[in-house]
Amino acid sequence: MKAIVVTDQAAGTAGMKLVERPEPQPSINDVVVQVCASGFVNTELGWPSTWADRLGRDRTPSIPGHELAGVVTALGYGTTGLSIGQRVFGLTDWYRDGTLAEYAAVEARNLAPLPGDVDFTVGASLPISGLTAWQGLFEHGRLQAGQSVLAHGAAGAVGTMVTQLAREAGAYVIGTGRATDRQKALDFGAQEFVDLGNDALEDVGGVDLVFDVIGGDIQKRSASLVRAGGTLVSVVGPTEARPADGLAVDFVVESDRAQLGEIVRRVRDGRLRTNIGDVASLDDAVAALNPTERISGQTIIRVRP
Numbered sequence: 608m609k610a611i612v613v614t615d616q617a618a619g620t621a622g623m624k625l626v627e628r629p630e631p632q633p634s635i636n637d638v639v640v641q642v643c644a645s646g647f648v649n650t651e652l653g654w655p656s657t658w659a660d661r662l663g664r665d666r667t668p669s670i671p672g673h674e675l676a677g678v679v680t681a682l683g684y685g686t687t688g689l690s691i692g693q694r695v696f697g698l699t700d701w702y703r704d705g706t707l708a709e710y711a712a713v714e715a716r717n718l719a720p721l722p723g724d725v726d727f728t729v730g731a732s733l734p735i736s737g738l739t740a741w742q743g744l745f746e747h748g749r750l751q752a753g754q755s756v757l758a759h760g761a762a763g764a765v766g767t768m769v770t771q772l773a774r775e776a777g778a779y780v781i782g783t784g785r786a787t788d789r790q791k792a793l794d795f796g797a798q799e800f801v802d803l804g805n806d807a808l809e810d811v812g813g814v815d816l817v818f819d820v821i822g823g824d825i826q827k828r829s830a831s832l833v834r835a836g837g838t839l840v841s842v843v844g845p846t847e848a849r850p851a852d853g854l855a856v857d858f859v860v861e862s863d864r865a866q867l868g869e870i871v872r873r874v875r876d877g878r879l880r881t882n883i884g885d886v887a888s889l890d891d892a893v894a895a896l897n898p899t900e901r902i903s904g905q906t907i908i909r910v911r912p
């Protein structure tokens with residue numbers, strides 16, 4: 608099969624190559640999915656799991672990409688809940704070969720059915736951004752109606768999902784980002800916008816939940832904005848700052864079939880919009896994932912036309 612591989616961590620996305628690889632075989636409880644569309648998060652190439660297995664052994668050449676939408680083509684021993692020919696989408700194991708390929712082996716429990724009226728390109732854009740926003744807001748952040756959320760990077764992949772889900776849950780959302788992202792953040796539902804390059808973050812006042820996708824100094828300054836009993840939720844590694852009278856939580860997104868179902872239901876009924884900036888074929892993926900100019904929105908690789 609055709610697949611994108613990486614072998615050299617120092618080379619970053621420029622080191623991606625389109626090569627021929629053996630088709631994956633399904634292990635116990637796996638399915639093999641014929642990948643129709645694939646999502647890739649730029650920071651993946653910095654994660655240890657891209658380069659080494661759970662015992663720390665080199666696993667290169669590895670196939671990056673951990674979001675997919677496609678069709679089940681084979682079932683492993685003991686696999687239940689999915690059937691051959693079924694449309695699915697979901698998140699694949701960080702430590703296994705991923706989705707920038709024509710086929711991927713995935714544990715069935717990591718996938719959810721993709722309704723027939725949801726395009727594969729849309730399906731592949733949802734798992735990481737949608738589940739991260741859902742888990743950060745509702746599981747780790749325990750968001751309640753009437754609370755306020757500071758959504759950093761509000762025009763980004765995670766941020767646009769955070770904004771939309773928080774608004775639907777009855778929260779007041781203050782988005783942040785670059786000056787050029789103001790209108791996009793407002794279009795996705797942010798009620799206010801802080802241009803981190805020019806506005807004073809501290810003018811926001813107190814908030815109940817900070818959803819951090821940036822880290823560093825922005826995170827430290829945001830921690831002091833969290834009201835008593837509130838939470839700083841971070842998805843960029845262990846938190847460096849803690850609210851004076853609140854929680855600091857960092858987490859890595861996990862697959863969850865029920866939550867994937869909630870997310871795709873909202874896409875179908877118009878409550879959630881995707882944030883796709885570019886769509887490219889697998890043949891053009893290396894160039895698309897090494898853009899020469901800033902792309903606003905996710906890049907999705909359409910593996911099968």
Ligand SMILES: NC(=O)c1ccc[n+]([C@@H]2O[C@H](COP(=O)([O-])OP(=O)(O)OC[C@H]3O[C@@H](n4cnc5c(N)ncnc54)[C@H](OP(=O)(O)O)[C@@H]3O)[C@@H](O)[C@H]2O)c1
Pocket residue numbers: 648650651735736739759760761762763764765766783784785788803804820821825841842843844858859860901904905
């Ligand atoms: N732990 C987890 O489970 C998990 C899950 C998903 C994502 N993540 C992480 O979360 C981060 C965001 O992911 P994403 O997919 O949402 O990325 P994204 O689509 O690039 O969105 C991030 C947004 O924040 C903006 N931004 C970043 N730094 C900024 C700064 N200093 N000032 C103003 N704006 C800034 C970006 O603008 P520019 O494009 O101009 O920089 C972009 O609009 C990544 O580091 C990713 O690895 C973690």
